[in-house]
Amino acid sequence: MHRLTLIPGDGIGPEITAAVTEIIKAAGVEIDWDVQTAGADIAEKEGVPLPERVIESIKKNKVALKAPVTTPIGKGFRSVNVALRKALDLYANVRPCKNIKGIKTPFDGVDLIVFRENTEDLYAGIERQIDADTAESIKIITRKASERIFEYAFQYALENGRKTLHAVTKANICKLTDGLFLQCGRNIAKKYPQIEFKEILVDNLCMQLVQHPQIFDVLVLPNLYGDIVSDLTAGLIGGLGVAQGANIGSECAVFEPVHGSAPDIKGQNKANPTALLLCAVNMLNYIGEKAAAERIEHALMKVLEEGKCVTADLGGTAGTKEFTEEIIKNL
Numbered sequence: 001m002h003r004l005t006l007i008p009g010d011g012i013g014p015e016i017t018a019a020v021t022e023i024i025k026a027a028g029v030e031i032d033w034d035v036q037t038a039g040a041d042i043a044e045k046e047g048v049p050l051p052e053r054v055i056e057s058i059k060k061n062k063v064a065l066k067a068p069v070t071t072p073i074g075k076g077f078r079s080v081n082v083a084l085r086k087a088l089d090l091y092a093n094v095r096p097c098k099n100i101k102g103i104k105t106p107f108d109g110v111d112l113i114v115f116r117e118n119t120e121d122l123y124a125g126i127e128r129q130i131d132a133d134t135a136e137s138i139k140i141i142t143r144k145a146s147e148r149i150f151e152y153a154f155q156y157a158l159e160n161g162r163k164t165l166h167a168v169t170k171a172n173i174c175k176l177t178d179g180l181f182l183q184c185g186r187n188i189a190k191k192y193p194q195i196e197f198k199e200i201l202v203d204n205l206c207m208q209l210v211q212h213p214q215i216f217d218v219l220v221l222p223n224l225y226g227d228i229v230s231d232l233t234a235g236l237i238g239g240l241g242v243a244q245g246a247n248i249g250s251e252c253a254v255f256e257p258v259h260g261s262a263p264d265i266k267g268q269n270k271a272n273p274t275a276l277l278l279c280a281v282n283m284l285n286y287i288g289e290k291a292a293a294e295r296i297e298h299a300l301m302k303v304l305e306e307g308k309c310v311t312a313d314l315g316g317t318a319g320t321k322e323f324t325e326e327i328i329k330n331l
């Protein structure tokens with residue numbers, strides 16, 4: 001029996017969490033979920049959106065599955081997601097992006113992986129209002145955080161047969177901050193001569209990603225560009241409903257999809273649980289439940305490939321519940 005932290009989140013979070021935990025249970029994996037709530041409702045009840053108990057739970061259990069949590073836009077509390085990543089020092093945000101059979105997109109042969117630095121950059125949240133008409137935000141880049149994300153990405157590339165790694169920056173403009181990030185990439189690259197190291201500016205990368213994404217393999221980016229580019233790459237393979245992710249630190253790992261809480265479709269039985277389910281598959285592999293992970297992935301891919309019972313974001317008419325039942329039938 002595994003004891004793992006589960007954060008059902010808000011918006012579509014609880015719906016997709018219910019779907020995924022049901023599928024894991026049906027696959028026969030015994031998990032004693034330590035359910036931890038966070039977000040706006042909790043801020044009202046407990047005074048803070050990310051209570052210490054959530055962090056303590058993950059520190060104790062080492063692994064968490066997390067659905068999205070809403071962040072108020074332009075006002076209110078700071079992102080629970082960003083705070084969690086910082087509190088647990090989950091420095092590597094890993095977002096694989098590969099075509100899925102049955103999901104039609106303008107591109108075939110996409111198989112890339114985005115490594116987003118997860119702890120600093122403009123997400124340090126150091127902002128101030130200088131006067132009524134001026135605000136500023138501070139972009140922090142450190143050698144320590146930059147070197148370890150490159151180290152992690154290069155190591156991953158080596159272990160997983162990847163060939164090329166692009167360092168993505170805007171070092172022509174942000175000469176000191178992105179310049180330092182790039183310099184760290186160049187330094188770490190020397191230790192990995194087996195992997196071809198390339199440099200690209202983020203604007204050029206975006207253009208090329210929508211022209212010929214197949215040429216990209218491993219991308220390493222500072223936090224903000226990584227956030228934006230990984231939504232773009234999610235779009236290449238069928239959208240946010242199918243884009244998985246993981247936040248990895250030296251002590252803990254939190255598996256969470258790329259997408260947010262999708263308030264526009266909340267509570268309507270429309271949410272696609274695929275992204276969270278792929279995160280769960282990745283998590284099951286991570287905790288050694290490889291056979292169950294394989295069965296779930298196989299069933300999911302079969303349902304997606306058949307395309308008869310898929311959610312609206314993939315062009316189907318099935319609801320979250322019908323899609324979930326179909327996967328369970330195929331286990």
Ligand code: NAI
Nearest residue numbers: 068069070071081240241259260261262264265271272313
């Ligand atoms: P979003 O990712 O929630 O939604 C963007 C679009 O994609 C919407 O049209 C939504 O319906 C669709 N979508 C997303 N996930 C889907 C799924 N599983 N199935 C079907 N359709 C899906 O992005 P948005 O609207 O910008 O953000 C909403 C909230 O989520 C914000 O408060 C934001 O801060 C938060 N957020 C939280 C994240 C996290 O918890 N890690 C990550 C990204 C955003």
